[in-house]
Amino acid sequence: MPPAETTFLEAIRQALQRLLREHADVVMFGQDIGAFGGAFKVTAGLQKEFGADRVFDTPISESAILGAALGMATMGLRPVVEMQFSDFATTALHQLLNNAGTLHYRTGVAAPLVVRAPCGGGFAGGPFHSEDLEAFFCHMPGIKVVYPSFPADARALLMASALDPNPVVFLENKYLYRHVKEWLPTAWAPSALGAARVCRPGSDAVVLTYGAMVHEAIRAAELVHAEDGGEVMVLDLRTLKPLDTDSILAAVAATNRVLIVHEGWHTGGFGAEIAALVAERAFHLLDAPIWRLTAPDCPVPFSPELEKAYRPNAEKIRDALLELLEH
Amino acid sequence: MNPQKDISKDAALALLRGMLLARRIEERLIRLYHQGSIFGGVYCGFGQEAIGTATTAVSTADDLFAPCIRDMTVHLGRGTTPRDIFRQFLGRAQGPTRGRDGNIHYGELHRGVFAFISHLGAMLPVITGGVMARRRLGRPAVGFAYIGDGGTSTGDFHEAINFAAVFDVPVIFVVENNQFAYSTPNVHQFRCTSLVDRAAGYGIEGIAADGNDVLGLAAQVGALVADIRVKPRAVLLVCETMRMRGHGEHDDGSYVPRELLAAWAKRCPIVVAREKMLAAKLATAAELDALDVAVQAEVGEAYQQALSDPLPNPATLMEGVYATG
Numbered sequence: 001m002p003p004a005e006t007t008f009l010e011a012i013r014q015a016l017q018r019l020l021r022e023h024a025d026v027v028m029f030g031q032d033i034g035a036f037g038g039a040f041k042v043t044a045g046l047q048k049e050f051g052a053d054r055v056f057d058t059p060i061s062e063s064a065i066l067g068a069a070l071g072m073a074t075m076g077l078r079p080v081v082e083m084q085f086s087d088f089a090t091t092a093l094h095q096l097l098n099n100a101g102t103l104h105y106r107t108g109v110a111a112p113l114v115v116r117a118p119c120g121g122g123f124a125g126g127p128f129h130s131e132d133l134e135a136f137f138c139h140m141p142g143i144k145v146v147y148p149s150f151p152a153d154a155r156a157l158l159m160a161s162a163l164d165p166n167p168v169v170f171l172e173n174k175y176l177y178r179h180v181k182e183w184l185p186t187a188w189a190p191s192a193l194g195a196a197r198v199c200r201p202g203s204d205a206v207v208l209t210y211g212a213m214v215h216e217a218i219r220a221a222e223l224v225h226a227e228d229g230g231e232v233m234v235l236d237l238r239t240l241k242p243l244d245t246d247s248i249l250a251a252v253a254a255t256n257r258v259l260i261v262h263e264g265w266h267t268g269g270f271g272a273e274i275a276a277l278v279a280e281r282a283f284h285l286l287d288a289p290i291w292r293l294t295a296p297d298c299p300v301p302f303s304p305e306l307e308k309a310y311r312p313n314a315e316k317i318r319d320a321l322l323e324l325l326e327h
Numbered sequence: 328m329n330p331q332k333d334i335s336k337d338a339a340l341a342l343l344r345g346m347l348l349a350r351r352i353e354e355r356l357i358r359l360y361h362q363g364s365i366f367g368g369v370y371c372g373f374g375q376e377a378i379g380t381a382t383t384a385v386s387t388a389d390d391l392f393a394p395c396i397r398d399m400t401v402h403l404g405r406g407t408t409p410r411d412i413f414r415q416f417l418g419r420a421q422g423p424t425r426g427r428d429g430n431i432h433y434g435e436l437h438r439g440v441f442a443f444i445s446h447l448g449a450m451l452p453v454i455t456g457g458v459m460a461r462r463r464l465g466r467p468a469v470g471f472a473y474i475g476d477g478g479t480s481t482g483d484f485h486e487a488i489n490f491a492a493v494f495d496v497p498v499i500f501v502v503e504n505n506q507f508a509y510s511t512p513n514v515h516q517f518r519c520t521s522l523v524d525r526a527a528g529y530g531i532e533g534i535a536a537d538g539n540d541v542l543g544l545a546a547q548v549g550a551l552v553a554d555i556r557v558k559p560r561a562v563l564l565v566c567e568t569m570r571m572r573g574h575g576e577h578d579d580g581s582y583v584p585r586e587l588l589a590a591w592a593k594r595c596p597i598v599v600a601r602e603k604m605l606a607a608k609l610a611t612a613a614e615l616d617a618l619d620v621a622v623q624a625e626v627g628e629a630y631q632q633a634l635s636d637p638l639p640n641p642a643t644l645m646e647g648v649y650a651t652g
Binding site (some may be wrong): 027053058059061063064065066067068069070071072073074075076079091094095098099102103104105106107108109110111112141142144165166187 | 423424425427428432433434436441442444446449451452453454456457458459460461464465481482483486487489490493523540647648649650651652
């Protein structure tokens with residue numbers, strides 16, 4: 001019987017399991033991740049397999065979780081901690097910004113730790129369970145930010161994040177957990193942080209995006225193709241910091257039209273950083289203005305009709321692409 | 328305690344020396360600050376030298392420390408050299424932070440000392456995790472986490488102590504109640520009668536101590552840490568003391584009542600230690616004076632050495648943001 005397709009969630013669980021199996025220095029902790037298996041069941045079965053001294057529950061203390069992870073990392077462990085929702089990491093941002101992100105620069109001591117943070121919306125989670133905060137994390141010196149969109153990438157990039165000698169924020173878009181499946185290779189490819197991937201080729205325009213929006217962009221590109229035959233490239237950034245600027249510039253050179261899509265807020269969003277990069281380095285290659293399609297600058301609304309208006313999706317991306325291609 | 332019976336002459340002299348070393352370094356830093364020869368601020372531990380000195384004196388190589396801004400004695404007690412301290416304050420390339428951070432924001436982890444950051448309370452979860460990890464890796468560490476009276480109002484103080492209590496992490500949370508947080512007196516900082524009362528809420532022991540008696544404190548914390556090594560657990564140790572200067576040297580501290588300072592001046596930890604040692608006939612006045620002279624010479628030499636050390640090369644600005652390999 002061929003192996004079944006693997007969900008995004010299961011791929012992450014497999015990476016965690018393999019990390020615990022192969023690396024005695026890996027420990028995991030967070031809220032409800034032990035016997036309960038986590039709010040989304042990403043850590044299901046791990047405490048049973050590896051024991052409560054390697055996978056354990058903590059009090060509801062995000063700052064203590066991140067701070068303790070930093071202390072552990074400096075002593076030779078590799079903590080992989082879970083923020084139950086990335087929204088809740090905001091009560092502990094100072095541990096990342098001021099402590100974890102500055103430690104190596106100030107003292108030369110490395111802090112290999114991973115902060116797993118389920119993020120994003122699309123399921124009526126309301127303002128405090130749907131936020132997409134990658135721009136906050138990317139703004140911090142000394143922190144790496146990984147934001148996968150496919151199960152195989154999530155599995156490989158989580159391994160790479162845990163083995164990196166730096167603090168890494170690993171963003172898990174909750175919408176992908178159970179909506180996205182794929183066949184996973186039996187052999188685990190080694191994966192380096194900082195490499196984007198063309199997940200749909202095209203020569204008429206490129207969508208620069210990451211996370212759940214990659215899947216919306218691929219669907220939008222297919223809609224555009226069906227409608228007017230245009231070929232739209234989709235570039236999945238996969239890692240936001242370090243950013244694969246070479247792949248972005250190559251994609252711009254190959255298409256000359258750029259649409260940036262993300263589900264985080266507009267002002268100061270990560271798309272602004274990408275737009276600035278393209279404007280600074282590839283302005284001469286552009287046939288049209290750089291466009292951004294993002295969430296608007298309002299809190300994430302609860303009611304599904306409002307959230308649909310709030311969150312970018314394939315139809316909105318298609319509309320933007322059709323207009324961009326006309327430009 | 329009976330100093331003559333409970334402590335050797337050498338141990339008592341080492342405690343006094345530790346306090347004198349910090350005091351004389353800080354006196355030099357104050358002069359440099361007012362001459363405009365120091366980059367940034369200078370924050371002193373005048374009056375609080377007994378706490379870091381006594382607690383490091385009873386520690387072992389495996390123990391971990393998270394000092395605050397007035398705890399130069401912790402760094403000295405763990406072996407950081409006066410030359411490195413001057414390099415740090417003078418922003419030198421070879422200092423503990425290679426010019427990346429200033430004044431008291433340093434820590435040599437190979438000596439078990441975490442580098443302080445300005446956000447009060449932020450180091451308390453870090454050292455808690457550090458002790459958990461070090462013990463897991465086979466080194467029986469006890470943690471010494473220092474915080475001021477003002478720092479007890481932070482969320483991290485609460486999160487870290489509760490976290491350490493839940494997991495029975497052997498950390499001594501040392502509150503240095505120096506009566507003022509910048510300009511804010513205790514009465515505007517907390518409503519409990521004593522900060523020792525906070526311990527009950529975490530289900531841990533709360534212990535009061537005289538933070539200005541280095542000999543008494545070394546004996547008290549020595550017994551406490553010996554017990555914690557046998558029965559690992561978090562403990563709150565509240566040391567009463569007094570900040571004898573302004574918050575920093577930019578601050579004249581004029582909001583502190585003069586009579587309060589005068590009363591605490593009589594309890595200066597260096598004066599108290601001297602008097603106790605003389606009364607117990609552990610040393611003669613001439614010996615103690617000679618110790619101070621030797622310390623002052625050492626401090627002067629360390630400063631001169633650091634002064635001749637190079638400043639960082641601006642071309643290294645981006646070095647070390649990320650760890651490699």
